[in-house]
Amino acid sequence: MEQGKKIPDIVIKRLPIYYRFLTNLHQMGISRVSSTDLGKKMGITSSQVRQDFFNFGSFGLQGYGYDVDQLRQEIGAILGLDIPRSMIIIGAGHLGQALARHSAFEKDGYTVVGVFDINPHLIGENIRDVEIMHVNRITEFVSQNKVDIAVITVPRTYAKEVADLVIGLGIKGIWNFTSVKLAVPDDVAVENIHLSDSLMTLGYYMKEMHETKK
Amino acid sequence: MEQGKKIPDIVIKRLPIYYRFLTNLHQMGISRVSSTDLGKKMGITSSQVRQDFFNFGSFGLQGYGYDVDQLRQEIGAILGLDIPRSMIIIGAGHLGQALARHSAFEKDGYTVVGVFDINPHLIGENIRDVEIMHVNRITEFVSQNKVDIAVITVPRTYAKEVADLVIGLGIKGIWNFTSVKLAVPDDVAVENIHLSDSLMTLGYYMKEMHETKK
DNA sequence: TAGATTGTTAATCGATTAACAATC
DNA sequence: TAGATTGTTAATCGATTAACAATC
Known part of the structure; x- marks a missing residue:
């Protein structure tokens, strides 16, 4: 050890x-x-x-x-899978909704407890047991509920703003699906899913294989 | 150089x-x-x-x-972003649909040309311009259309089967969203998005920070 | 020209692999 | 006991950083 x-x-x-x-x-x-x-x-x-x-x-x-x-x-x-973690999803677009519906995270102890957006058409809708709320209710929600992780699935232009908001509310974990590099304090953990990066890497290797092939 | x-x-x-x-x-x-x-x-x-x-x-x-x-x-x-790439999505669940609707990949040259599932309720539906087809039409589709990449968003139990199918059809790129490690020939490129792995990593760092904090 | 910054080699650091004594 | 496989140290390999001559 x-x-x-x-x-x-x-x-x-x-x-x-x-x-x-x-x-x-x-x-x-x-x-x-x-x-x-x-x-x-x-x-x-x-x-x-x-x-x-x-x-x-x-x-x-x-x-x-x-x-x-x-x-x-x-x-x-x-x-830390023995520690139950609650997540809010900010950005109820296609990706945000898909994640909210993706029940597989629960078996590892991660539960979605809130979903937020600014689109009035979405607000009030339900995703599994969770209602989509307006982003301006996040502060209230976080003060009343234990929230460990913020999942950021907003358009990239809002990414920084949303990150600053949730950090300000004391959330210590961010799962970032935007292509923006987030600047966060030392006591906040960030994990990124950069879909485009992954796809571009795939494209590189496909090209490479094609060229290497004699 | x-x-x-x-x-x-x-x-x-x-x-x-x-x-x-x-x-x-x-x-x-x-x-x-x-x-x-x-x-x-x-x-x-x-x-x-x-x-x-x-x-x-x-x-x-x-x-x-x-x-x-x-x-x-x-x-x-x-x-290789100058090379246009066409993709089919196999598995039109929440994640598959979200990716099909995620137009951002197009600016990097990646276009979704087909979506497949086995759920009869989904077949025939349209996602952007693309119709959801039954998986048993993949062979036909690939023979008639240029398909570079297969995006695998099926449940993990079908992952290997689907991978073998598309490899058999000559597809050289796989974007794998299942948690299954795919065995592929040397001339096939695979990129994985392991959402659960990423989330677990986040959990580790959150725990770590909490413990380190005095 | 003087200053800035690259391209490139060399030094350092860290991660992977090898080896093997400990021991179940 | 003999065989197997770990835990752990040492050796090797590869990636990062430092340094600096070349040159715009």
Whole structure:
């Protein structure tokens, strides 16, 4: 165990992947796995698997490997999946609505508790149990409800404004779907989903493959 | 210029970010930028900016910096944005529909030309100009239309099946929104959007900040 | 010309891989 | 016990940063 040292971002990014593969194994009824097997499934070396876990402690048994369910729970705990998180979605456009309807996040402890927009046609509509409210009610809502995460799915021109608003209300987590780089204080975490970036990367590799092909 | 050498994935991932920031500068009417300024905006060092570009050639002018518009176009060309790409979306659930309606991809040259599902309630409906068709018409559609990219937004249980289908039809690019790791031949490019992974990462950093705070 | 900033090589830093003693 | 596989240190590899000559 190496406590105190800052764990590299790249290791953190792999934790959900481990969690995902362990969940699969668990669902397949497999109860035991070695770093070699897990690495093979994930396309990384067994060394990397063990080195990654080593950052957090020791979860295995020499000569045996890892108990799938136990390891899964350990990683879940590191990720904080045991802490329930409530989210508000700001921007009830197509993407915002799709996320609000995407029930899969709930099994990891993330629940949508509010959806906000400025479009009068949308306000009052319901998405699953949640009513779409006007953005000018966010302050009131956050003061009356526990809100951990703000999901920002507004057009890019409003992104900064919305981020500043929710930061001002004390929200410490932002899931940013706009292409804007948000400047946030040290105690606010931001995760970005840059759809266009991902698509452009795909385009690059397609072009590359085509050119490499003789 | 370093031709022949394989350019690191991490550099490729930064190209769309450069492109995005250069587009911003361009829209703000700024015509010239130095590696220092661009790096500061993006939160990286000027060395990294120059080193990244060095992989592809030389786009600047000593003592001056870079012409924003020219550099933007160069990077766009490296990314292949000048090549129009057509996409089909498989899985017209909330996420699939949201992506089909997300017109922003078009300005980068990516157009949705077909949407497929198996739900009879959806088939025949229109999303922008595109009709939702039954999945069993994909083969026919792909034989009659140029399709570059398959966007997979089906439930995870169908992911492999759909991927194999489109690969069999000769599609060389997959934009995968399922949490399944797809096994594809060498000449097929895959880009993943793992929403849950991103959310879990956010959760980790929120927890981390909370604990670090004294 | 003098000042600025690139392109490019070299140095440093950090992440991945290898190796192996510990031990189940 | 013998075999397997971890935890952990050391070696290697690759990416980032620093430095500076070239040159606009």
